[in-house]
Amino acid sequence: MNIAKNMEAIFLAAVALASVTSFATASNPAQRITPAAVTQAADDTTMTVVTITGKRLTAAEKAALAN
Known part of the structure; x- marks a missing residue:
């Protein structure tokens, strides 16, 4: 068949x-966030920090991975 x-x-x-x-999903109301959940999220001021340690690949190692 020729597209x-x-x-x-x-x-x-x-x-x-x-x-x-779009008509089938339009009838579902959007979920609302309760004010308690908003204040709880605002009170949490600690930020998670992720530190990644490791050596960088050399050009030869990168070439070996590409194959």
């Missing part, structure tokens, strides 16, 4: 599928 000949039908099918999907 170039049927590109209009493929486009219309994709638009129809996107429209049906």
Whole structure:
């Protein structure tokens, strides 16, 4: 089957599928965040720090990994 000949039908099918999907999901209300969850997140001021230690690869090691 030649896709170039049927590109209009493929486009219309994709638009129809996107429209049906948007209407199907539009009826679900958005979940709301309770104020307690917001204040709890604001009170948590500690930041997680991740330290990564390790040696850098040499050019020969990089070339060996690329193969």
